[in-house]
Amino acid sequence: MSARTRSPLLLAALVAVLAVGLQALLVPLFAAPAANLAPRDLPVAVAGPAPVAGELAGRLAAVRPAAFAVTTVADAAAADRALRDREVYAALVAGEDGISLHTASAAAPAVAALLTEAAGQLSAGRPVPVVDVVPGDPDDPRGAGFAAGFLPLALASMLAGVLLTLLVQGRAGRLVGLVAYGALAGPVGAAVLHGWLGVIDGDRLAEVGAIGLFATAAAATVAGLGALLGRVGLGLGAVLVFLVGNPLSAVGAAPELLPQPWGEIGQWLPVGAGATLLRSAAYFDGAGGGRALAVLTGYAVVGVALVLLHRGGRRPAGAGEATSPGRAG
Incomplete structure (x- = not known):
């Protein structure tokens, strides 16, 4: 077998090994x-x-043991305030008739179900009255629609960053693309999730702002890393925004349900912060979304800065630019 024949075979074997290794990690x-x-x-x-x-x-x-971080409050009214401020996921309220459970299922339906089970253990198996202080959307009681509808926003934002890097030359063009994408993604995303699917039911303007900021932050992260590092940067951006950010985001659960520190790390990545901010905007009048707002703003600012500061703002090498016969010389 000649060296020319062996080279493609070795490359094919290497690709297969790398793909299997990636599978084993993912x-x-x-x-x-x-x-x-x-x-x-x-x-x-x-x-x-x-x-x-x-x-x-x-x-x-x-x-x-070690499952709950318990805070004691004076009465049911104080417990409900803590729920609306996203300070706690649920509250056990001791009253004259026994224990009742106050929940905020909009924060995490899986947590509400888990705490209902725990409350039953405290009451020796007797049914515990449940008061849902901040319910989710009635068309999406288990939160599955919210989780399934949010992840395509992350995928589309990642692709927007990749395409802007590969297809648009110049810093000004990429900046216009990022701004246009964020400005359009917000209202369109809110129209689909709120108006069409009915899986969120909050203030429409706040939802538009949350989705638009997340879309801008995710796309700018990918585009900024692509401008700085080329195709390697695009791969790194895809890992941060989707391949790692998605499973650690706790979109369908809660960060405190994931093994630590992964649940906490996920909230510092765009998808986790974006899901938290959208929940706060859609169900809690913005309460509990401060850190997520700061995280997404940071990603957006840094990503845009990398796009603007990268000298020349040219496409990564090999991105499909045509080379004229004159330039080839």
Whole structure:
């Protein structure tokens, strides 16, 4: 076998080995968080008179050690305020008729179901009344539509960053593309998720702003890294925005249900921050979205800065530019 014949065969074998290695990394990255969902320092409140609340908090800790970060509040009204401010996911309220569970299923339907089960263990198996203080959209009670509808926004934003890098020359053109994409993605995304599918039901303007900022941040991250590092940067951007950011985002669950520190790391990546901000905008009047807003703004600013500061703003080498016979010389 000649050297010329061996070279393509070796390259093909190398590609196969690299693809299998990537598969071996991606399968556990996507499957492990979903397979190991469990509460880890999940913020909950216990409401009632001090002795009763303290005893109830102790029982909750005994049922699932290290699962909950318990805060005691004075009464049901204080517990409901904490739920609306996204300070806790649920509250056990001790009253004259026993224990009731106040939830905010809009924050994470999976958490509401889990805490309903835990409350049943505290009441010796008797049914516990559940008050959903901040419910999700009635057309999407389990939050599956929200999760499934948000991830295509991430994929489209990643592709926008890639295409702007490969097809648009010049910093000004890429900047215009990023601004136009963010300005269009916000209202269109809100129209689909809110008006058409009905999986979010908040203030339309706030939803438009949240989706538009996320789309700009994700696309600018990919485009900025592409401008700085070429095709390697595009690959790194795809990893941050989608391949790693997606499974660690907790879009369909809650960060505190993922193995740590991955749940926390996911909130510092565009998809996790974007999902948190959109939930806050759609169901909580913006409460609990401050950090996500800052994270996305940071990605957008840094990404745009990389696009503008990269000298020449040319396409990565080999991106399909035509070479004239004169320039070839």
